[in-house]
Amino acid sequence: MMLEVKDLEVNYGMINAIRGVSFHVEQGEIVALIGANGAGKTTILHTVSGLIPAAAGSISFEGTDVRKTPGNKLVSLGMAHVPEGRRVFAQMSVLQNLKLGAYTRKDKAEADETLEMIYTHFPRLKERRSQLAGTLSGGEQQMLAMGRALMSKPKLILMDEPSMGLSPLLVKEVFHIIEFCHEQGITILLVEQNARMALGIADRAYVLEVGSINMEGNAKELLESEEIKKAYLGG
Amino acid sequence: MLNFLNTIINGISLGSIYAIIALGYTMVYGIAKMLNFAHGDVIMVGGYLVYTGMISWGFNPLLAILFACIGCTMLGILTERVAYKPLRGASSNLAVLITAIGVSYFLQNISLLIFTANPKSFTSVITWEGISLADGQLKIQGITIVTIVAGIVVLLALQLFIKRTKAGQAMLAVSEDKGAATLMGIDVNKTISLTFAIGSGLAAIAGALLCSAYPVLTPYTGAMPGIKAFVAAVLGGIGSIPGAMLGGLLLGVAETLSKRYISTQLADAIVFAILIVMLLVRPAGLLGKKLQEKV
Numbered sequence: 001m002m003l004e005v006k007d008l009e010v011n012y013g014m015i016n017a018i019r020g021v022s023f024h025v026e027q028g029e030i031v032a033l034i035g036a037n038g039a040g041k042t043t044i045l046h047t048v049s050g051l052i053p054a055a056a057g058s059i060s061f062e063g064t065d066v067r068k069t070p071g072n073k074l075v076s077l078g079m080a081h082v083p084e085g086r087r088v089f090a091q092m093s094v095l096q097n098l099k100l101g102a103y104t105r106k107d108k109a110e111a112d113e114t115l116e117m118i119y120t121h122f123p124r125l126k127e128r129r130s131q132l133a134g135t136l137s138g139g140e141q142q143m144l145a146m147g148r149a150l151m152s153k154p155k156l157i158l159m160d161e162p163s164m165g166l167s168p169l170l171v172k173e174v175f176h177i178i179e180f181c182h183e184q185g186i187t188i189l190l191v192e193q194n195a196r197m198a199l200g201i202a203d204r205a206y207v208l209e210v211g212s213i214n215m216e217g218n219a220k221e222l223l224e225s226e227e228i229k230k231a232y233l234g235g
Numbered sequence: 236m237l238n239f240l241n242t243i244i245n246g247i248s249l250g251s252i253y254a255i256i257a258l259g260y261t262m263v264y265g266i267a268k269m270l271n272f273a274h275g276d277v278i279m280v281g282g283y284l285v286y287t288g289m290i291s292w293g294f295n296p297l298l299a300i301l302f303a304c305i306g307c308t309m310l311g312i313l314t315e316r317v318a319y320k321p322l323r324g325a326s327s328n329l330a331v332l333i334t335a336i337g338v339s340y341f342l343q344n345i346s347l348l349i350f351t352a353n354p355k356s357f358t359s360v361i362t363w364e365g366i367s368l369a370d371g372q373l374k375i376q377g378i379t380i381v382t383i384v385a386g387i388v389v390l391l392a393l394q395l396f397i398k399r400t401k402a403g404q405a406m407l408a409v410s411e412d413k414g415a416a417t418l419m420g421i422d423v424n425k426t427i428s429l430t431f432a433i434g435s436g437l438a439a440i441a442g443a444l445l446c447s448a449y450p451v452l453t454p455y456t457g458a459m460p461g462i463k464a465f466v467a468a469v470l471g472g473i474g475s476i477p478g479a480m481l482g483g484l485l486l487g488v489a490e491t492l493s494k495r496y497i498s499t500q501l502a503d504a505i506v507f508a509i510l511i512v513m514l515l516v517r518p519a520g521l522l523g524k525k526l527q528e529k530v
Contacts, residue, residue, distance in 0.1 A: 071417040
């Protein structure tokens, strides 16, 4: 099992934001976490990648308990996180951003190979490699954030709202990139507000509602479910 | 004319010292987002360490400076660990600001205890007389030249370190976004420690140069240069390394010019007046930049 989260609880100050959430991601899967704004999707991802502490529960990554592991140590274990809002380093160049993605990698030649692979698949990033990341368009920044995550050679990528704020055309492109990552053998945990697209690409999905999981199952079946259609797919 | 030139050269030299101090301020601000008001007092500690090394233990000047650098680096790491780190993530930035002022007084008082309030007369770390130009009408002291060169070397070395090394790139990343830096695998706490270490090491060098040019050392020696270097950092755009350098140089030249041509007493007031005007006209400082975020 790639990732297993059990009875996770997270507090924000006095607020109990996540109340006993359990889910798992198998090796090679794309798992979607969908739900309305404020349901706690981003909080869950931030807790899994060690940016905020869990109040209770367990998080295990490839069988090892990582609940207390500091976020920066998870990268070399094989977990990458493409955060909400891309969070590229705006005042650094595209190339510098990509190189920071490989910060934990020891073998420079291998990292260079990954960089070449990324340049081949995202020619736009190659064209703009010496440009400041802050000057890229939203879609290009998303591409960069994903490329930067790939640079760490991850086994699992957590993707938080990759389609947010992008035009329908770019949303399609971003989902192509997710498929590309998946074809590289990377397992994906995808958080999305665009439930239709997310369920379209995922193997399984969990539906989150104010801090706890409401429904789970095969993504294709959820896509057909009346309840989901009504609540998340606009009828 | 020669007088003017001489004043300018002295100004650049004084400015180089401000610049080296301002680099510490600006780096710590850029990365830890805090104003380390104790930074000026680290200069004073550096001065006393050089003094102790040279006078009491008979070190040669270079060894004494190295000793002071190591001492101040350790002091910087220690104060960060003990006084600032526990407050990181505290609800108010004021808490850490006030702590920094507390650390400043703490360092002054410790120095009072150890070295007393009696001024120590500092022996210059540079024995070279300097050069004499225009048939001896323009004399430039050795310490003046060495200070200017030191400023340039420090700036270049720092730029190279930040552009070329992994640790330097990690610093830039942490200064922009600590969370995203963590997601790259960067240890944010270690990076902040390293920043304090570098800033404090530079403060020791600044201390040695400052006390060589103005050879009276008391526990309060660091306070005023510290504040002026802070002004220099803000003037240049706090967080910007070339900005700190430029701000320092401008401030040094403005100060020596005011002292020479306007009034010795008013010089400090003029320096702060420049800061106020600057903040009104260009709040981000000369080289401070604000990049618009794209959604």
